[in-house]
Amino acid sequence: MKRGIITVIILIVVIGSIAWVLNNNKKKNDAQTALVSEGSGAISVRIATVKKAPVDLDFSANGNFAPKQELNFLSENAGRVTNIYVDKGDQVKKGQILARIDAEIINTDRETAQATLDNAIKDEARYVSSFSTGGVTQQQLDQAKLTTKNARLRLQGSARKVSDANIKSPINGIVNKRYIEVGAFVTAQGTQLFELVDVSKLKLKVSVNESQVANLQLGNHVQIKSNVFPANNFSGKITFIAPKADETLNFPIEIEVDNNHANTIKAGMYGTAIFKFPAQAPTITVPRGSFVGSVSSNQIFVLADGNTAKIRKVIAGRIINDQVEIIEGLKEGETVIVSGQINLSDGSSVTTIK
16 A cells, blocks of 8 residues: 555656656747847858859879770680790780690691582582583582582681681780690680780779869870879870769769880879869859759859848859859859858848858
8 A cells, every 4th residue: 555655656756857847948948939039030141252263173083094905815716735935924916826726626627628629619610511511400500609619618717717726916915814724725615815915005094073074075185193103294195085974973084194104004003193274264153052952953042231131043154173153143242141041031131150
């Protein structure tokens, strides 16, 4: 019985405490509301004065150097490797023999194809002679000519395979990897033989944003700096600009760089592309955050009469870093609101934050 009375008393005390706290909070809120109502009720904002400033379009972007050409060279014929003439790190030229595959079976095929062609030529000659005397029909003669043609094509294919027994480099470059040894058997399905790379020229791959890519064109010359050789200046030209943004909403760019400097750049090293542009005339710009919603809305708030926010329609131009060019709608000396717009409507009273 006593335990039940104690429990009831505790509940009453807890409920009373909660009611007191809620009532006290209400009084504080009412006091704050009354204070605001007694004041101006203005919305706090940050502002900036409109003025013309020089436009700096220069920017830089980091990326990696890649080979101009990179080729995983595969076998075209089946056979056993009898000779290898190059090793990793060797310079090779286009057409140079890198290795040789045993051509015994391939030579046998070629000899058979040659014999077949010789017989077909003889048969065709006999059919031509017989046709003139009426011994064979036109259809039989045509079939003999077709047989000769097919035999000649087979011989050409066999001769090509004999030539392919000498594995030749398709590009100028360096042997980066060698996958075969003398005595290894390769298949016609494409056994990997060599990895060849051409680093006489390199491609610096970087990404730029939408405002930067708008100022770039194919063939533009770009200054290149290598992180490994900071004292050296390299030059390149833009050879590729992606027509579509990637998943990060940036645009991949490729810059071709001559790699004939004393300090040779290796593929895979880091580099920096420095994009420079002619000096631009001063223009009116405002912070990107000045726009209501986004830049595409073309609406901003200006400060009128010292404490009133007025909506203003403008025409936006280039986006330059965190600034936006204003082509029309603003004059020097006006004041724009750069933060706090979410709480504003046309004609709202404002107070500026120092």
